[in-house]
Amino acid sequence: MRPGSPAQKPSPALSAALSGAVDLAAVKARTEAAARAAEAPAPTTGEYVIDATEATFQAAVIDRSFQVPVLIDLWADWCQPCKQLSPILERLANEAAGQWILAKVDTEANPRIAQALQVQSIPTVYAVIGGQLIPGFQGALPEPQVREFVGAVLKAAEQANLTGGGPPAADAAPDEADVPADPRFDAAEKALAEGDYDVAAKSYQTILDAEPANVEAALALRQIGLLQRVDQLDAATVNRADSAPDDLEAQLAAADYALSGGDVDGALERLLGALRRAGADERDTVRDRLVEYFDLLGPDDPRVPPARRALANALF
Numbered sequence: 011m012r013p014g015s016p017a018q019k020p021s022p023a024l025s026a027a028l029s030g031a032v033d034l035a036a037v038k039a040r041t042e043a044a045a046r047a048a049e050a051p052a053p054t055t056g057e058y059v060i061d062a063t064e065a066t067f068q069a070a071v072i073d074r075s076f077q078v079p080v081l082i083d084l085w086a087d088w089c090q091p092c093k094q095l096s097p098i099l100e101r102l103a104n105e106a107a108g109q110w111i112l113a114k115v116d117t118e119a120n121p122r123i124a125q126a127l128q129v130q131s132i133p134t135v136y137a138v139i140g141g142q143l144i145p146g147f148q149g150a151l152p153e154p155q156v157r158e159f160v161g162a163v164l165k166a167a168e169q170a171n172l173t174g175g176g177p178p179a180a181d182a183a184p185d186e187a188d189v190p191a192d193p194r195f196d197a198a199e200k201a202l203a204e205g206d207y208d209v210a211a212k213s214y215q216t217i218l219d220a221e222p223a224n225v226e227a228a229l230a231l232r233q234i235g236l237l238q239r240v241d242q243l244d245a246a247t248v249n250r251a252d253s254a255p256d257d258l259e260a261q262l263a264a265a266d267y268a269l270s271g272g273d274v275d276g277a278l279e280r281l282l283g284a285l286r287r288a289g290a291d292e293r294d295t296v297r298d299r300l301v302e303y304f305d306l307l308g309p310d311d312p313r314v315p316p317a318r319r320a321l322a323n324a325l326f
Contacts, residue, residue, distance in 0.1 A: 084123075084132050197213050236266060255283070
């Protein structure tokens with residue numbers, strides 16, 4: 011549907027366009043990363059602190075984060091505050107004994123990682139949970155504050171059903187070629203392709219009810235939620251967004267419309283603007299919509315980290 015046009019059910023073409031906007035290839039990549047993590051051995055004693063490089067970052071940080079939370083410590087040898095913070099992080103990681111992993115990144119040797127994370131100064135700490143990048147802090151904090159941050163990361167991981175631990179024994183895992191196709195996903199994908207979002211949503215929700223940690227189903231359900239909202243968009247509501255900046259309903263509708271058309275920057279900027287203007291009773295609504303967009307776009311989208319930082323700044 012376009013603003014000013016009569017409401018109508020989005021065609022499969024619109025679904026395809028939206029799929030491009032949220033990058034289903036990235037969704038698939040995250041799903042494959044989760045599968046690789048499930049096949050990887052759990053960290054053992056002495057592997058709680060690792061050196062991550064540009065060559066190993068995918069496996070050591072992103073893939074591993076589907077098993078346990080990973081904290082990224084960005085440092086350099088010339089950085090004096092880094093020499094204060096890093097020993098604290100290393101001690102806490104070893105103390106946790108595998109509840110989370112510390113990945114140390116030398117920014118001098120791995121400048122592309124620092125560039126991708128848009129690091130402004132060091133030391134900088136990020137957390138990664140289930141492939142999602144979470145802004146941490148900059149500078150050398152005292153140990154009590156570092157412990158507080160680690161505790162918040164572990165709580166977030168628990169809420170994301172990330173319990174850590176190793177995969178089943180290798181001899182108990184079926185060979186990938188022997189795993190039959192899952193008919194539940196076939197039915198859901200067929201409904202989605204036909205534009206029957208209600209049936210697709212119910213199908214994916216059934217999978218999640220049985221498997222709360224199923225990453226693929228959770229991501230698909232978020233995508234369908236956006237498709238369903240776009241299906242119900244009212245042209246008048248979308249069109250009044252620019253002239254009514256305090257109309258939260260209009261801002262949310264216009265953001266969904268922008269994202270569905272591939273205007274990711276416009277969607278994020280609109281929601282961040284709405285968050286800054288929102289009253290106390292509206293902020294959670296805007297924050298939740300932004301977090302949904304971050305999930306849909308994925309942590310590898312370069313627009314997500316700065317938007318996450320803007321979200322954090324607006325909230326705190």
